[in-house]
Amino acid sequence: MNSYLRLTYRNLRANLDFASLFFELIFPIFFIFVEGPGLGGVAGPVSVGNLTVSYSLYLAAGAVTLTVINGGTNAGTQLWYDRKNGMFEQLLMGPFSRAQYIFSIILATLIIGIAGSLIVFLIALPILGGGLQFSLEGIFFVGAALFLGTLLFGSFAIALSVVLRSSETFQIVSTFVFFVFLFTSSVFYPASKAPKPIQVISYGNPLTWTTDMFRAGLFHSFTPLLSLEVVTLAIVSAIVFGIAVLAFRRIRVQ
Amino acid sequence: MLLPDPAIYTAELSKRFGGKAAVDSVSFEVRRGEVFGFLGPNGAGKTTTIKMLTTLIPPSSGDASILGFDLHSQAKKIRERIGVVQQQDSFDQGLKVDTSLDIYGLLWDTPQEERRKRISELTERFGMEEYRRKPTVDLSAGQRRRLQVAREFMHDMDLLFLDEPTVGLDPIARRAVLNFFRDKVQKEGLTIFFTTHILEEAEYLCDRVAIINYGKIIQIDSPANLKRRFGSAKAVEFKLLEGTSDELARQIAGLDSVTKIAQDQETGSYRISTIKPEVIIPDLYRLSEKLGLKITSIYISETSLEDAFVSLVNNSTPEVSN
Numbered sequence: 001m002n003s004y005l006r007l008t009y010r011n012l013r014a015n016l017d018f019a020s021l022f023f024e025l026i027f028p029i030f031f032i033f034v035e036g037p038g039l040g041g042v043a044g045p046v047s048v049g050n051l052t053v054s055y056s057l058y059l060a061a062g063a064v065t066l067t068v069i070n071g072g073t074n075a076g077t078q079l080w081y082d083r084k085n086g087m088f089e090q091l092l093m094g095p096f097s098r099a100q101y102i103f104s105i106i107l108a109t110l111i112i113g114i115a116g117s118l119i120v121f122l123i124a125l126p127i128l129g130g131g132l133q134f135s136l137e138g139i140f141f142v143g144a145a146l147f148l149g150t151l152l153f154g155s156f157a158i159a160l161s162v163v164l165r166s167s168e169t170f171q172i173v174s175t176f177v178f179f180v181f182l183f184t185s186s187v188f189y190p191a192s193k194a195p196k197p198i199q200v201i202s203y204g205n206p207l208t209w210t211t212d213m214f215r216a217g218l219f220h221s222f223t224p225l226l227s228l229e230v231v232t233l234a235i236v237s238a239i240v241f242g243i244a245v246l247a248f249r250r251i252r253v254q
Numbered sequence: 255m256l257l258p259d260p261a262i263y264t265a266e267l268s269k270r271f272g273g274k275a276a277v278d279s280v281s282f283e284v285r286r287g288e289v290f291g292f293l294g295p296n297g298a299g300k301t302t303t304i305k306m307l308t309t310l311i312p313p314s315s316g317d318a319s320i321l322g323f324d325l326h327s328q329a330k331k332i333r334e335r336i337g338v339v340q341q342q343d344s345f346d347q348g349l350k351v352d353t354s355l356d357i358y359g360l361l362w363d364t365p366q367e368e369r370r371k372r373i374s375e376l377t378e379r380f381g382m383e384e385y386r387r388k389p390t391v392d393l394s395a396g397q398r399r400r401l402q403v404a405r406e407f408m409h410d411m412d413l414l415f416l417d418e419p420t421v422g423l424d425p426i427a428r429r430a431v432l433n434f435f436r437d438k439v440q441k442e443g444l445t446i447f448f449t450t451h452i453l454e455e456a457e458y459l460c461d462r463v464a465i466i467n468y469g470k471i472i473q474i475d476s477p478a479n480l481k482r483r484f485g486s487a488k489a490v491e492f493k494l495l496e497g498t499s500d501e502l503a504r505q506i507a508g509l510d511s512v513t514k515i516a517q518d519q520e521t522g523s524y525r526i527s528t529i530k531p532e533v534i535i536p537d538l539y540r541l542s543e544k545l546g547l548k549i550t551s552i553y554i555s556e557t558s559l560e561d562a563f564v565s566l567v568n569n570s571t572p573e574v575s576n
Contacts, residue, residue, distance in 0.1 A: 086344030
């Protein structure tokens with residue numbers, strides 16, 4: 001078996017905390033089935049490109065992308081556990097290069113992020129089903145959103161776990177940073193309707209780009225801004241991935 | 255010019271952290287099929303040397319070849335042929351013992367059938383059968399150490415680095431582990447590079463040992479030679495039927511190879527400190543016979559590798575000596 005696959009399989013088996021994974025799935029499902037319908041009574045319909053959808057449908061689509069950011073934190077956790085448990089050095093004294101190791105973490109993260117999103121998506125079908133419009137273009141946007149979003153947040157978490165060596169600090173900082181990403185994004189509300197300062201932050205938030213791409217793909221409702229979001233997300237993901245690789249390469253073993 | 259023959263060859267290998275040399279121009283060879291001990295006090299540079307030789311950290315200067323591969327340019331080829339048991343814990347926290355062994359074997363691309371066979375053999379040899387279904391996070395320190403050592407045998411290798419592999423093991427488990435290493439050397443020609451603070455282990459297992467202090471190797475030799483050359487004087491203890499004889503004590507004290515003779519007031523036995531007990535014993539019998547005295551018991555207390563180690567480390571001036 002290929003070295004990357006062997007390492008990825010090991011990462012998936014050894015470093016995944018199933019309790020956290022369960023929570024990562026429950027969290028968006030809670031929004032989709034409780035929060036969305038609950039707030040649907042007070043929040044009116046919302047525009048997605050040229051379409052107008054109910055708030056619960058809007059939130060359901062956004063909540064699926066929560067698994068992208070949650071899956072991303074797993075990348076940092078994997079690296080952090082390996083360093084804490086001595087497996088980082090052990091693997092680097094084995095038949096692997098640093099590049100193979102870091103790519104295997106990214107690969108495992110992509111699998112977790114994308115698989116998680118698909119599971120949530122399938123569970124959310126009863127709510128999402130009414131608004132779905134399948135097209136090749138839509139599938140491309142959905143796929144690109146899941147892939148680039150997971151890559152970006154996974155890489156970000158890796159860089160964070162390199163810098164933050166204590167478990168407590170990593171957990172606190174990553175939770176705080178991801179809450180900022182989450183609540184200033186278009187997951188819960190459209191950026192265009194938010195007050196100006198929040199709107200500015202939201203338009204610069206990669207989770208907004210990810211969520212907008214995902215929604216556009218699902219509902220087949222594209223805007224000119226969307227192409228810009230795809231390109232920007234791709235570039236920023238590549239840059240953050242580069243930073244993660246550089247940060248990783250600088251990990252010193254004493 | 256690097257020699258292809260030895261399992262390990264180093265020439266003036268150094269590692270500096272900041273301005274401080276953790277390992278300072280060490281040069282040595284480890285022959286294939288040899289168990290080579292690397293002994294030194296805490297902070298002497300043992301683990302840093304292992305980390306360099308296993309390609310985990312780059313040397314600051316000097317050359318080395320491992321199994322004929324250049325340390326600087328053929329790191330991956332080296333890693334494919336070595337095994338390492340680190341001093342620190344290393345385990346996959348989300349796995350059970352047998353799954354951990356299986357996945358480690360898979361990482362090394364050991365075929366599935368072979369993995370199954372080895373898991374069964376290793377759990378038995380390392381006494382892990384009782385807890386093979388237990389998650390690694392729930393193991394005691396000693397159980398986890400056994401797993402860490404056993405796991406390394408899930409793949410084939412030519413050279414095994416052991417950095418204090420028996421820390422936390424009880425004496426029974428420790429002996430079983432050492433015997434397992436010895437079997438691997440004798441039956442499969444494995445080469446072992448071994449560090450420990452338990453010098454009886456080094457004496458039991460190693461063909462040769464290097465003693466390192468302040469990053470420099472101060473001596474390399476077989477344990478027997480080190481004991482002979484640097485061990486403290488042996489003692490010959492004897493008792494007389496007559497109890498005491500000042501005249502015998504005086505005459506023994508006058509012998510060339512005797513450094514000291516004293517009588518234990520409680521037991522009444524004499525203790526002669528000497529580096530040549532084989533010379534003293536015939537003289538002792540000759541003199542006692544001449545004085546009409548009868549020796550009722552005689553005993554030689556052996557010097558240990560620990561004696562030699564303590565003496566070398568305490569008196570070491572950092573000079574390379576082979």
